[in-house]
Amino acid sequence: MYLNCHSYYSLRYGTIKPERLLAIASKNGFKTLALTDINNTSACLDFARLSEKYEIKPVLGVDFRNGAQQQFILLAKSNKGFHNINDYLSQFLHDQRLEIPQEAPQLDDVFVIYPYKSQQNIPLKQNEFLGIKPQDLNALKFSKWKDLRGKLVVLQTVSFENKKDFNTHRLLRAIDNNTLLSKLPKSEEGKETDNMLPYQTLCETYHEFPELLENTTALLNACQVDFDFSKEVPNNQKSYTESEASDYALLKKITYAGVSYRYESPDEVIYKRIKMELEIIKQKGFVSYFLINWKILKYARSQGYFYVGRGSGANSIVAYLLRITDVDPVELDLYFERFINLYRKNPPDFDIDFSWKDRDDITQFIFKNFKNTALLAVYNTFKFKASVRELAKVFGLPKEEIDKLTKGRYQEPDLDKLSKLVLVYSKYIQGFPNYLGLHASGIIISEKPIHYYTATFLPPKGFATTQFDMITAEDIGLYKFDILSQRGLGKIKDAVDIIKYNHPEKPPVDIHDIKGFKQDENIKDLLRNAKAIGCFYVESPAMRMLLKKLRVDTYLGLVAASSIIRPGVAKSGMMREYILRHRYPEYRKRAHPVLLRIMPETYGVMVYQEDVIKVAHYFGGLTLAEADTLRRGMSGKFRSREEFASVKQLFFTNCKQKGESEAVIHQIWTQIESFAGYAFAKGHSASYAVESYQSLFLKAYYPLEYMVATLNNFGGFYQTEFYVHEARMHGGVIEAPCVNRSFNEAFIQGKTIFLGFMFLHALEAKTIQALLRERQAHGAFESLDDFITRVPLAIEQVSILIKIDGFRFTGVNKRELLWEAHLKIRKVVIENRAVSLFQTEKIHYKMPALSSTLLENTFEELELLGFPLCSPFKLLEQPPNTVFLASDLLSFIGKTVTVSGYLVTTKYTVTKNQKVMYFGTFLDRKGHFIDTVHFPPVARQFPFRGKGVYTLTGKALEEFGCVHIEVSSMYKNAVMQDPRYVEPQKQIPVVC
Incomplete structure (x- = not known):
């Protein structure tokens, strides 16, 4: 009886979990139910899978709307009809500029239900019906449609279970419209009555028009969409070649061809393992899966891309011989059954890591070479803190109140009514899907068209993406190809290249x-x-x-x-x-x-x-x-x-x-x-x-080159400054960016590392491109005048380069250069300057003698790079009076020590009593690590106060040869005032 039901996958509209929707229908005595989420098919397959548990026949469709304005509902008569609906919906999801029209398309095996409107003038085709809501019944009695009852059906929309759900819906609509709840237009809301009525109540509501009940029942009975969730046979692309038989022949051929590449003297154990694996792979229908991975990685090697095949796929010797992985499962006695076994119904997958620079090309290759391909979605859900912020804005709370709620700095009895409501509903919507995002790596390659299963949307990367996630994909027998991005591989590849040019000998x-x-x-x-x-x-x-x-x-x-x-x-x-x-x-x-x-x-x-x-x-x-x-x-x-x-x-x-x-x-x-x-x-x-x-290996033998590669691949666990520090600890000489020597990325020459322009926070990409393009075409810059003439930039961009001392090759103090630049550069930049045969000589202004101190330079480095190029201990207002270093601690186990440490990173955890404690990592004055533990009472009394040098007191403890300090007190040391904003006579000199 219900043709228009919404789950909470009607994003920022519906409030009911798909399984809960089935439970409500079962409780109310319904044996057939249509799921028609708004412009979304995310829940369709899971709804179909779960329906058997509730002995309900699932009917699948989509509620097509522009915002909250319902245009029509499409119901799938068959799997073909569902495919057609997904094709149609995907047009709008791929191009957000398109509006859903008032008139539905003509699609095979699809029923159309229009919402009742008194001005309804669209002539209904054979597969089209007019939906009558309970509130439309009185108007229907005086409408021309009362005599065309064969075209009328019941349209009681289901979006909410109860009043609390409706209140939640209004809040979600306000979030979606980015407006205060009090200003939410009624046109953007559903009706409070949009809930599921028991069967008998529904019949009584439409008792004057029994034909509507009969038509609705007939329409639902005519719908039959079936999917196989047994996963006995994978639904991925069935064959890589022209047939499954030739697939297996090819897999055997390249597997045995790989033996000589991997093993010098293979024994019977290896051949026995190969035979066993090949038989199971064939029996489970995973031959094409192996071959497709082989094809992708063969292409990667042809392009010189580094990759790592990992995950449980590394348990397979066939994967090892096909060069999908580099781990010998025989050497490590890896358990093949962890990857594939005869009893395993869920599909396996390989995790293939590529450099972040190469991954997009690999994805492009897959989409170009394999049909029926799509990326997998992930459901980004409402998290509690984010929900608190969103709902607090909807209720119109001031920023101070919002910050107090999100940071948990409140006592609940002290809160006003609105703040309490924010917390109540934040918990309620926690876990609701908020929007669809991209799975970190998953790609599916299906035998059937992707739209057989789902509609697709088009995220910024430009690749079609399913509306369901990896779990639903597995449920339907679509095993994914994991193409991941990893900075570690980029570092290794780049380091090898850097070593080539820095050590040609x-x-x-x-x-x-x-x-x-x-x-x-x-x-x-x-x-x-x-x-x-x-x-x-x-x-x-x-x-x-x-x-x-x-x-x-x-x-x-x-x-x-x-x-x-x-x-x-x-x-x-x-x-x-x-x-x-x-x-x-x-x-x-x-x-x-x-x-x-x-x-x-x-x-x-x-x-x-x-x-x-x-x-x-x-x-x-x-x-x-x-x-x-x-x-x-x-x-x-x-x-x-x-x-x-x-x-x-x-x-x-x-x-x-x-x-x-x-x-x-x-x-x-x-x-x-x-x-x-x-x-x-x-x-x-x-x-x-x-x-x-x-x-x-690279760190052991080429630490400077490896640190440069690390910097250029955006680091790793730590922030950029700590990799700069590590390079310095290995004898590297660190230079700030220079307009004549630096590139976009860091560059090493001998032991000197020039930081790249990309590390300057406010320097624009087009500035860097213009500078490098001009320097490559016409050589190094001779002076600031020469630079200004050749590279048309705004004063703000040139100022950044001057402040970081990028023109130090001129020998002119940067304060003088800044004055000169401001006098000579226009506020409005002419992008394409006319080329002149005769260069007009620039006016030379007589500048006053200006200077800058090392301390000023350091604060400008802090501002532009985010860290100083000298020791942060040099910036303290008072030099630390602590004597202990990291190397001393082992001699003072069990004793109280006081150390000075520059904060590197913190990690918090929650104790069994739900209290927060921290682990800290610091650098001492010599640049060596100190590890700390901050138990809840100390963590509460002496909180971390951001980046800087701290004086830490606590007991030195040792466990299995590892030393740490159990902190009892911690204070952040004051730094000098920025000399650029202090009177000259009050400045304190610094030696960096």
Whole structure:
């Protein structure tokens, strides 16, 4: 009976979850229900999948609207009709300038329902009907349509479940219209009566027009859209070649051809593994998936692009031989069943990382070479703090009140009525979809047209994007291709190129000599001592401390560390247990005998995702299919699904039947539950470790070139200034940008690093392009006059270059140059100056003798670069009187020390009591790291106050050879006043 139902995927309009909509319909006695979200098909497939649970036949369609103005509803009579609706909707989603017309198109297998209007003059075609809302019934009695009852249907819209939903809807509409709630036009709202009436009530409402009820029932009965959610057969592109048989022949050929490339003397173990994998890949219908990945990466290699194949795909020797991954699964004893097994219904995927510079070209290649291709969407939902801000604006609260609410600086009893409403409704809409965004990496290549499943929209990147996310894609059997962007690969590639020009006398770097890197003593030294700033995945404070605690100096040790660092392992307490068992063999006796037998390499501690499968299978007695459901369930995406809950119960039942104690079962289950969703597959960690070794090699032998590459790829874990600092610690001489020597990016010559123009915050891209273009065409600039003549720029842009001392080659003080520039440069810039045969000599003004101090220069560096090129300790109003350095702390364990530290980064966490504490990282006066812990009382009393030098007092503590300070007090040191705004006689000299 309901032809026009909205879920909360009618973005910023609807308020009901798709499954809740089905539950309401079931409760009210309906066996058929149409989902028609506004200009959106995001929920359609999930609605169809869930409908079986509620014994409801799903009907799919779209409510076409311009804003809140309903034009018509299209319902799919069949899958073909749904395809046609998606085709039509996508036209408008691809071109936002188009308005949805008043008249619906003629589409095969599609029903059209127009909203009733007294001035309705559009002649209705055979598949078209007029929808009558309850409020239209009286007008209908006096309309010409009363005699054409065969064309009339019930149109009771469903957008809300109750009054609170309607209030929420009004707030969402106000957010969407960027207006105060009090100024929201009625035309932008739905009706408060747009909710689901019980079957009997609906019949009574239309009792004078029983034909409408009959027509509506007939129309719904005529609709039948079916999708297969069994995932028995993948729905991706079926074949890469002309047939599935020739696909398999090609896969076998290139797999065996890769053996000689990967192995010097392959043995029977390798050939047996290849045969087993090929058979499973064929049986599961994943042959074309492997071949498409092979094709993409073959193209990448032809373009010289660096890439890393990671994720559970690294567990496959076929992937290794096809050069999709660089991890040998035989060497690492990787569990192929983690990637594909005969019981696994969900599709696998490869995660392929490219440099951020190369990724867009790879995406373009995929769209150009494979039909039925689309990017995957992600649902950006309302987060609590953002919702508080949005709703507070809608209620018209002042900025001070909004800031107080978003930062949680309030006592609820003290709040006024509006502020309380903001908090109530912010919690209510938390998790509602807000808008569709782009999945970080997912691309699908379907056998059927994408619009068979969904409409697509066109984000700024210009590639068609589905309206559903990766979970729905998997539900329907569309497994994604993950094409990711990663700065680490850009750093490695650029560093190799930089080494070529800065060390032409040396042989080319073989960055793929991973076997050699694993044995390299210099790399081992960096790992053991965690001297890995800038190196992929091993530079963060937490990873640096873990490497020290584990004394990692082997490949396998680094592989384990890459997964142990993930949140769940630490949360379960097993990170500490792993460190103990790794360092002190006697602790390994604490492991459960079964777990130690299953995971001897990690001392009976679950470290990798596949450990969940092993423990569930061998310890919990689950089948491989059940174990994989458990492993996936831990990801959080499926935790609420019933199949996961039943597998969890089976785990407990089986363990009890085997005679395991309740305490042991709960202990092991806690480990599984707390970390499995966050830990890596072993192959994933192994792939990361390969990239870490490549960056560690570059850091060990070419630290300056590697830091330049790091800077040019926008750093990593830390801010730009700390990579500049790291370069200086390795003997680099850092120069501010120079108009004659610098480029857009940082540039190294010998040991001198010239920062690039891109690091100047306010310098425009077109300024940089004009400068570099002119310099390349006509040579270096001789003077400021020469620069002004050749590069037409506004005074603001030239001032930036002067202030950063970019004209220091002239030998003229920059204060004089600034005066000169202001006198000689027009306010209005002429972009295309006329070329003159005779250059007019510029007027030379006699300038007063001006000077600038080192301190002034430093503050200008702070303003333009965001950091000084000298030590930040030189800027303190009073030199620190602390004597302790990072290197002294090991001698004062257990004692109270006071140190000075320049803040690098902080990390907050929430204790079991929901109190906030922090971990801090600082640099001492010599440039070495100091790590700190700030427990809740201290964190509250002595908060961080932004960038700067702090005096920290606390107890020096040591754990597994790693030193940190448990802070008891912390004060930020005052810096000198900016001399540019201080009278000259009050300035304090500084030596940088």
